[in-house]
Amino acid sequence: MIPADARSRVSQFMQQFQDQICAGLEQLDGGGKFREDSWERPEGGGGRSRVMTEGKVLERGGVNFSEVFGRELPPSIVSQRPEAKGYEFYATGTSMVLHPRNPYVPTVHLNYRYFEAGPVWWFGGGLDLTPYYGFKEDAQHLHQQLKDACDRHNPHYYAVFKPWCDEYFFLKHRQEMRGVGGVFFDYQDGRGKLYRGGLEQEAFRVSEAIGEIPERSWEELFAFVQDCAGTFLPSYVPIVERRQGMAWGDRERQWQLYRRGRYVEFNLVYDRGTIFGLQTNGRTESILMSLPPLVRWEYDYHPEPNTPEAELVEFFIKPQTWA
Amino acid sequence: MIPADARSRVSQFMQQFQDQICAGLEQLDGGGKFREDSWERPEGGGGRSRVMTEGKVLERGGVNFSEVFGRELPPSIVSQRPEAKGYEFYATGTSMVLHPRNPYVPTVHLNYRYFEAGPVWWFGGGLDLTPYYGFKEDAQHLHQQLKDACDRHNPHYYAVFKPWCDEYFFLKHRQEMRGVGGVFFDYQDGRGKLYRGGLEQEAFRVSEAIGEIPERSWEELFAFVQDCAGTFLPSYVPIVERRQGMAWGDRERQWQLYRRGRYVEFNLVYDRGTIFGLQTNGRTESILMSLPPLVRWEYDYHPEPNTPEAELVEFFIKPQTWA
Numbered sequence: 001m002i003p004a005d006a007r008s009r010v011s012q013f014m015q016q017f018q019d020q021i022c023a024g025l026e027q028l029d030g031g032g033k034f035r036e037d038s039w040e041r042p043e044g045g046g047g048r049s050r051v052m053t054e055g056k057v058l059e060r061g062g063v064n065f066s067e068v069f070g071r072e073l074p075p076s077i078v079s080q081r082p083e084a085k086g087y088e089f090y091a092t093g094t095s096m097v098l099h100p101r102n103p104y105v106p107t108v109h110l111n112y113r114y115f116e117a118g119p120v121w122w123f124g125g126g127l128d129l130t131p132y133y134g135f136k137e138d139a140q141h142l143h144q145q146l147k148d149a150c151d152r153h154n155p156h157y158y159a160v161f162k163p164w165c166d167e168y169f170f171l172k173h174r175q176e177m178r179g180v181g182g183v184f185f186d187y188q189d190g191r192g193k194l195y196r197g198g199l200e201q202e203a204f205r206v207s208e209a210i211g212e213i214p215e216r217s218w219e220e221l222f223a224f225v226q227d228c229a230g231t232f233l234p235s236y237v238p239i240v241e242r243r244q245g246m247a248w249g250d251r252e253r254q255w256q257l258y259r260r261g262r263y264v265e266f267n268l269v270y271d272r273g274t275i276f277g278l279q280t281n282g283r284t285e286s287i288l289m290s291l292p293p294l295v296r297w298e299y300d301y302h303p304e305p306n307t308p309e310a311e312l313v314e315f316f317i318k319p320q321t322w323a
Numbered sequence: 324m325i326p327a328d329a330r331s332r333v334s335q336f337m338q339q340f341q342d343q344i345c346a347g348l349e350q351l352d353g354g355g356k357f358r359e360d361s362w363e364r365p366e367g368g369g370g371r372s373r374v375m376t377e378g379k380v381l382e383r384g385g386v387n388f389s390e391v392f393g394r395e396l397p398p399s400i401v402s403q404r405p406e407a408k409g410y411e412f413y414a415t416g417t418s419m420v421l422h423p424r425n426p427y428v429p430t431v432h433l434n435y436r437y438f439e440a441g442p443v444w445w446f447g448g449g450l451d452l453t454p455y456y457g458f459k460e461d462a463q464h465l466h467q468q469l470k471d472a473c474d475r476h477n478p479h480y481y482a483v484f485k486p487w488c489d490e491y492f493f494l495k496h497r498q499e500m501r502g503v504g505g506v507f508f509d510y511q512d513g514r515g516k517l518y519r520g521g522l523e524q525e526a527f528r529v530s531e532a533i534g535e536i537p538e539r540s541w542e543e544l545f546a547f548v549q550d551c552a553g554t555f556l557p558s559y560v561p562i563v564e565r566r567q568g569m570a571w572g573d574r575e576r577q578w579q580l581y582r583r584g585r586y587v588e589f590n591l592v593y594d595r596g597t598i599f600g601l602q603t604n605g606r607t608e609s610i611l612m613s614l615p616p617l618v619r620w621e622y623d624y625h626p627e628p629n630t631p632e633a634e635l636v637e638f639f640i641k642p643q644t645w646a
Binding site for chain 1: 360376383385496497580584587588591592601611612619620621
């Protein structure tokens with residue numbers, strides 16, 4: 001059973017979360033301000049997009065809240081949740097992507113979302129970090145924050161949601177992870193099974209059952225999502241404070257622009273949120289706000305061996321135990 | 324019936340076509356040279372990728388020949404050609420994308436391809452032009468060349484393949500055409516019906532039957548593809564020669580980089596060749612050779628009214644009668 005005011009409680013939280021993130025990021029940036037655009041979706045619902053451009057720390061940052069109603073979920077989701085077929089749906093969530101200027105400061109993405117469609121409801125989301133240069137202490141700090149949040153709610157969560165993140169933010173055509181990961185989960189409806197990859201039929205690289213766990217209520221899952229979302233500022237702010245002062249030049253900039261290409265490839269080819277938004281006639285500028293301001297592609301480029309750039313590819317963006 | 328040496332004849336042609344294009348482009352560029360990488364696909368087949376970087380005219384140009392064998396066509400194609408289900412397939416083709424440096428010189432793309440799978444075979448391909456600044460005489464010249472090639476083979480071809488191109492190179496999420504079009508066709512197996520959008524079940528914006536036409540033989544279709552491919556140099560070279568001398572500055576460059584973002588969006592979200600390549604485990608660097616060297620995204624950008632940039636969006640990249 002879900003509470004009668006489930007939608008409004010989640011939607012309220014998602015808006016407050018957007019406010020909290022934006023306030024924290026303006027303070028961190030110390031210069032840039034978010035510009036807000038409210039928008040309505042012709043089929044029902046709307047959102048608030050906030051974008052910071054040319055800040056001191058952030059070359060571009062976008063934080064988007066949306067709440068949409070629709071006739072039926074797109075086929076890509078119905079295939080994962082057949083019980084939702086034919087029902088009207090409700091979806092709300094907040095998502096964020098930050099593209100810092102300094103190549104030593106990592107890009108970060110988060111998204112937390114809630115769906116209802118007929119008899120089914122679920123939470124999804126997560127946070128992942130994409131550095132251009134790898135620092136173990138940054139990856140460890142972020143993962144420890146997320147693990148602590150997971151552990152406060154369920155001893156199995158981190159063990160499932162961390163590899164799920166590694167698997168989800170994976171560019172199959174490059175055979176590369178997008179970054180150093182974090183946590184990711186989807187289709188969390190409280191049922192007493194927890195699979196890597198969520199549902200059994202999902203074709204992830206690793207898709208083994210973790211096993212039976214006690215059922216979780218809507219309230220428990222909502223509390224977990226709030227707690228997990230709350231780790232963003234304490235996870236990311238210290239990393240920025242450590243890296244923002246590091247000097248960089250053309251070499252680091254070119255590498256950052258090149259690696260940003262992988263971000264674009266992931267978002268346009270694989271990202272579930274992007275595809276959902278484009279398929280459901282979302283506001284294109286808000287959906288594609290996650291794309292970097294400037295990007296470079298170079299044919300068949302490989303960094304020199306024994307450089308920090310090669311270390312990123314060979315060590316940091318492989319599955320590692322960070323916490 | 325298809326000739327016994329169908330595969331080798333098409334494959335030979337596709338390689339010679341690659342040679343011819345590259346020779347013509349090196350002459351046109353007057354500086355840059357193509358670098359060649361031959362590659363093999365573990366599952367069968369391979370290709371020759373040729374890339375020019377930092378030429379005088381071309382900031383990047385890629386011309387790719389490939390010939391691949393595989394166990395079964397990916398679902399995206401089998402759904403269009405159910406008779407191919409369960410059969411091994413053969414595919415060969417040449418594709419090209421050119422990203423010129425001068426923003427007054429348009430980007431151009433071509434792809435011609437041939438498939439066999441069990442009882443079915445078909446040709447597909449086309450050519451389309453993506454200017455950053457619109458010039459009627461350029462669009463008219465290109466379309467006239469293509470129309471003449473079409474008319475030499477079938478009086479209905481241009482009337483079908485021109486709007487098919489407008490429909491195929493369409494960014495639904497932007498509600499924009501990619502450029503001024505050209506021609507595009509797919510699944511041409513000689514059957515006596517010719518549909519805009521190819522097969523009846525394809526969900527194009529316009530998908531009306533043109534009507535019955537006489538059946539066309541394999542030889543007739545192959546001759547058409549060769550003739551159509553042969554129009555590339557006489558179509559594009561005069562356009563470059565007209566535009567290459569035009570002076571440009573930061574404004575034109577920024578607009579070019581911004582519009583290149585649309586090219587990336589199309590290739591990664593919609594392009595059938597890119598998706599086929601990534602799904603069939605093709606060589607990623609060759610598939611993504613079509614991405615521009617430098618790209619810019621800007622949130623919610625719209626050109627000033629009554630500028631050449633606005634004219635591109637408002638007039639040139641809408642369906643027009645060019646020939």
